[in-house]
Amino acid sequence: MSNSKKLFNSAKKVIPSGVNSPVRYFEPYPFFTKKANGAYIWNADNKRLIDFCNGYGALLLGHRRKEIIDSVSKQLSRGTLYCTPTESEIELSKLIIGNFPSIDKVRLMNTGGEATMTAIRLARGYTKKKKIIKFEGCYHGAHDSVLVKAGSGSAHNGISVSDGGLDEVSKNTLVVQYNNIEDLEKTINKNKDIAGVIVEPILANMGLILPEKNFLHDLRKITKQNNIPLIFDEVVTGFRVAPGGAQEHFGIKPDITTMAKALSNGFTIAAVGGKKEIMDLLSPGGKVYQASTFAGNPISVAAAISSIKTINKLKNKLYSKLEKYNLLFSTALDDMATDMKIPHQINFTASMFQIFFTNKPVTNYETSKNANGKKFNKLFQSLLKQGVFIAPSQFEVVFLSDAHTESDLNKTLDAYHTALKSVKK
Numbered sequence: 001m002s003n004s005k006k007l008f009n010s011a012k013k014v015i016p017s018g019v020n021s022p023v024r025y026f027e028p029y030p031f032f033t034k035k036a037n038g039a040y041i042w043n044a045d046n047k048r049l050i051d052f053c054n055g056y057g058a059l060l061l062g063h064r065r066k067e068i069i070d071s072v073s074k075q076l077s078r079g080t081l082y083c084t085p086t087e088s089e090i091e092l093s094k095l096i097i098g099n100f101p102s103i104d105k106v107r108l109m110n111t112g113g114e115a116t117m118t119a120i121r122l123a124r125g126y127t128k129k130k131k132i133i134k135f136e137g138c139y140h141g142a143h144d145s146v147l148v149k150a151g152s153g154s155a156h157n158g159i160s161v162s163d164g165g166l167d168e169v170s171k172n173t174l175v176v177q178y179n180n181i182e183d184l185e186k187t188i189n190k191n192k193d194i195a196g197v198i199v200e201p202i203l204a205n206m207g208l209i210l211p212e213k214n215f216l217h218d219l220r221k222i223t224k225q226n227n228i229p230l231i232f233d234e235v236v237t238g239f240r241v242a243p244g245g246a247q248e249h250f251g252i253k254p255d256i257t258t259m260a261k262a263l264s265n266g267f268t269i270a271a272v273g274g275k276k277e278i279m280d281l282l283s284p285g286g287k288v289y290q291a292s293t294f295a296g297n298p299i300s301v302a303a304a305i306s307s308i309k310t311i312n313k314l315k316n317k318l319y320s321k322l323e324k325y326n327l328l329f330s331t332a333l334d335d336m337a338t339d340m341k342i343p344h345q346i347n348f349t350a351s352m353f354q355i356f357f358t359n360k361p362v363t364n365y366e367t368s369k370n371a372n373g374k375k376f377n378k379l380f381q382s383l384l385k386q387g388v389f390i391a392p393s394q395f396e397v398v399f400l401s402d403a404h405t406e407s408d409l410n411k412t413l414d415a416y417h418t419a420l421k422s423v424k425k
């Protein structure tokens with residue numbers, strides 16, 4: 001029996017389903033990890049895997065990036081938690097504000113879910129309105145307002161996707177179709193009580209789905225015309241698609257921004273930023289409550305400062321390199337699947353891509369759902385066997401990091417070739 005299997009059997013006895021976050025589980029059991037470095041992760045059976053999960057996008061610079069490990073080590077010698085303000089929080093805030101022109105002020109917290117929860121509360125506190133619009137398939141964390149699916153009929157009232165989630169809460173979340181600006185307009189016209197619109201500017205939680213031409217610009221225009229705060233959930237895209245996130249990439253200024261994953265390249269930190277008049281509503285100066293013991297903890301702050309400085313220093317060397325690698329990889333994969341006569345779509349941008357087994361373009365929740373998940377699972381299993389680790393779900397994304405070499409990518413392409421044969425069978 002493999003060590004991972006043994007560990008999984010033990011884990012199941014003390015951890016629900018043996019995992020601490022649902023997507024980590026896959027059939028027949030997930031591998032357990034011993035260590036990671038650069039582009040690689042080693043499982044409990046000492047097998048080295050090329051990592052394309054990369055902390056669900058967090059590890060833009062790769063595992064154990066030297067600059068970050070050095071900064072964190074320095075901070076470790078000075079303490080791990082003060083729960084008082086520190087000068088480094090000012091430095092980090094200035095760096096974030098410098099990269100994101102839409103942000104005047106920023107509050108640090110710990111997780112993406114906490115950040116979107118705060119962003120939504122801020123929008124409600126600012127507008128004194130109740131309802132939130134979200135787009136179908138966008139993921140914003142595991143709290144009641146956003147853990148909703150579209151209700152039936154044209155009302156789009158959200159229903160909770162989780163037992164224990166309150167429909168009283170989720171009915172205040174209206175769900176509209178991604179890339180469908182008419183659906184948004186209709187919903188805004190029908191409801192006068194809208195406190196905010198929250199969106200993943202690039203949808204990275206239904207596989208990878210790109211915003212169609214003008215979708216984000218129209219979204220900005222319509223929300224502005226109706227005085228509705230626009231929240232960009234850049235938990236994935238922040239620092240990953242550009243130093244200033246998707247908003248830099250598309251040239252759009254949202255009112256509120258959330259970021260987390262690639263903010264610190266692998267430590268626990270998130271942030272909410274936005275216009276001064278909105279951000280100043282946060283307690284204790286304002287009446288929108290938000291608090292956390294570990295917020296702005298010096299370890300995560302040191303990691304984030306070092307991460308942003310590294311990203312800003314590398315800038316084009318980093319982003320255009322990853323873009324080039326991604327273009328080459330995605331194009332080669334596309335050609336390969338075409339040659340093998342496998343119906344497929346590949347969506348890619350910046351350092352992210354995903355393959356879908358369907359002959360219809362994937363542009364929203366429905367088209368993503370309709371892709372063949374069983375085939376994707378075969379692909380995943382075959383890649384894993386060959387030493388390539390991608391996130392174990394069609395609805396996640398493949399993330400490149402600065403640590404991947406051309407040789408890693410060539411090996412991975414070969415592995416995809418073998419994997420596609422098992423998909424075809």
Ligand SMILES: *Cc1c(COP(=O)(O)O)cnc(C)c1O
Pocket residue numbers: 056110111112113114116139140141142200204205233234235236260
């Ligand atoms: C991962 C994710 C979140 C939630 O972040 P956690 O740190 O897991 O709470 C929120 N929004 C988006 C877009 C995400 O991908």
